[in-house]
Each structure stands twice: as structure tokens, then as C-alpha cells.
Amino acid sequence: MASCCCKISSIVPLFVFFLLVSSPIHTARETDDPHAKNQTLRPQEELQKLKISPDGDVIDCVLLRHQPAFDHTQLKGRKPLVPPERPNGHNPKRMMMAAEDFQLWRRSGETCPEGTIPIRRTTEQDMLRASSVASFGKKSAKLVRRDTTNDGHEVGATELVVYFSLLREEVGYVSGDEYYGAKASINVWAPNVTNQYEFSLSQLWVISGSFGDDLNTIEAGWQVSPELYGDYYPRFFTYWTSDAYQATGCYNLLCSGFVQTNNKVAIGAAISPTSSYGGGQFDISLLVWKDPKHGNWWLEFGSGILVGYWPSFLFTHLRDHASMVQFGGEVVNSSPGGSHTSTEMGSGHFASEGFGKASYFRNLQVVDWDNNLIPLPNLKVLADHPGCYDIQGGINAVWGNYFYYGGPGRNVKCP
DSSP: OOEEEOOOOSSSOSOOOOOOEESSOOOOGGGOSTTTTTOOOOGGGSEEEOOOOTTSOOEEEEEGGGSGGGGSTTTTTOOOOOOOOOOBTOOOOOOOEEGGGSBGGGTTSOOOOTTEEEEEOOOHHHHHHSSOTTTTTOOOGGGOBOOOSSSSOOSSBOOBTTTTBEEEEEEEEEEEEEEOEEEEEEEOOOOOOOSTTOOEEEEEEEEESOSSTTOEEEEEEEEEOHHHHSSOOOEEEEEEESSTTSSSOOBTTSSSOOEEOOSSOOTTOBBOSOOOTTSOEEEEEEEEEEOTTTOOEEEEETTTEEEEEEOGGGOSGGGTOEEEEEEEEEEEEOOGGGSOOOOOBTTSSOGGGOTTTSEEEEEEEEEOTTSBEEEOSSOEEEESOTTTSEEEEEEETTTEEEEEEEBOSSSTTOO
């Protein structure tokens, strides 16, 4: 899943070598018996605690039918769906790195038995960091992002009333057509986040509806969020909303909605390894696409690892298609001391520093109406405060559509 890129040049590498996750994964310790892999959990084993992860997480193996998604009235009593056909043109490469190497909790060879999924345990401390129980695991509606089309809106977000804060964004996007999915490889770093009330993330957005109360989004990527997780590890995350972050949706599996089908990926768990400045570069591949038969939106993490799906009934506009796809980075600026935050985006370095120093997105694609994975038509890039964080796009034969982005936040050029 994680891939390693060797440094070739300071701008665009001519050749990139990737170490990718293998889908054949070695069996869990609790199923070392060759006859055990087809066994199911007995009732008394419905919740099975794994040992604590190196990052302090406790991962529980929960029966598929007992995951939060099935608390939803429209899912009660149902079974997870069979995975659909991938988009045409999607050819996962043979993966060479063991899957346990891309998340810290897998480092000791742990996994969950078939018929269960791994869920990061929510602790009392996690809840206490939230401003309220109702807001735990949710983005604030005050952080609603603005439209990136040329209609007079600024890229970024509305002002945060409580902290007088702003979202800062550097994004590449396509709009003006019907989109049925998106794919990208996203460079993973561990950016500095100044305080508990800020975050730094890199993700893709599948968007429909207006940027008002009816905004529908599906989101996936990596984030550093000390408020949500209690630490500064970059973590794989998902998000969804159907009403502009007001009442619906949540991060990861913290509410009913996303249906996880995979027993080897823990949503919300730390990603490892990460990229280093001037050293090894690692990225994760994400694919979100709409199943043409049932209309649900599926998520693939890495090369061929299906994580699960967002049922179509969760949405209004996204029941049909997306009208915009965005890729990029985002930070919250809480203006500590009245100055711009020093929270970093991506690697914490500007796009002009190029490969090995700046963060990147590569191989940007969308899914068309006929379930074909195609290169981005007319990729546009925008930066709302280029003195703080910036972005530079390009295209070549190795990376397809790509861009470098990020920055340090507060500096002499950042107002």
C-alpha cells in the first residue's frame, strides 16, 4: 500500500520505483492453524481485543454485522455487499511489501479474523478532547469549504466564529462535468501541528451539491489531528456529509454510515512509514468510485485492497454523480497570538523545492459515466495564501497529472 520512491531529480523524477502492498497477507497469529482460517468467531468472541499498537492504539476485532454502520435503520439486518467490478483501466500493480508494513498496528503481524473488521478503540480521553459529545468525530459546520470555481468565491473556508480561524487550502480540481469517482497517490508526511485545535491533512474530495446547506462530500486521505486522535501521527481517514457538515456524517467509523468490509485495514490507524526531507518518499494510493449496478461509493486503499463503501442512500446529490473532484491539502489556522499558525501543510516546504522535499499528489484520475478511469481533463490548481502554502501543477509520462504543494505556515512571506 505504501510505496517508496527513490530520489532522482529535484523537480520531477524520471523513473520512480514503488514498493507496493501485497494482497496475499500472512495469517494472523490466532489463525496460525492451517485449518483455522475458515473458522468463524463463537458468540463469546464477538469482541476480541488485540494488543496495544506501538502508537498506543487498541484495535478491536468486531463482527462485521456489529460495526457502527449497521445501526442505521436502512442497514439493520442486512449483510455487507459483494465488491463490484473495478473501473475500466484500473490495473493494480503486483505488490511487493507486506500489508502489515503500512500501518503501525500491523507491525507485529496482527490481523483480525475473517468475518470481523479492525476498529480503533475510542477512549475516554478521546471524548474529553472534543468540545462536546455531539461534536466528537465531526467536522465543524463553521469549517465549510468554499467553491473553487470562478464565481467570486475565495478558495478556503468561511471564518471560524470561535477561534476567528480560517481553513487554508491548496487544491487541484476539476469541475463542470459528471464524475463517478477519483483516484490519486498521495505523499505521506508527519507535518508539525501547532496546537490541539488545529489539523493538517491531505486528501481527495468527491463533491456534489452547492456549497451551502446541501453540500455532499466523500473524503479520504491522511491527517494529523491531535484533537481527534491525541497524538501527531499521520493517520488514514475517511469522512462524509450530506448537509455541509451540519448534522450528518463523521470521521472514520464514528457514526453509522460507511460499511467496512476489510479485516486488515484499520481506518483511523497510523500510517507508517512516512516520507523524510531529502530521503525516502512514501505515498498511498486511494480510489473512490461509484458502483454502476447498486450506486454505492466504494473505497480502495493501496493497490487492490477494498476497504468498504458508502451506501448511496446516505446522500442526496451523490446518489447520482459528483459535480466536482478536488485533491489537495488543508490546515486549520487558529491564529495563535494573533499571527498565522506555524502548522505545516504536507512536508512543511513549498512546492518549488520539488521531489524529496515538497509533498505531492500524482497519477490524478477520475471515473467517467461509463466506469472508465481517465486522466484529469483540464486540471486547475489554486492556493488561497501562497505566501503561507503554495501549489504547482504539471504532467509527464511517469506521474500523469500531478502537483507539488504545501508550506510552513508562518514565515516572512506569510501575512
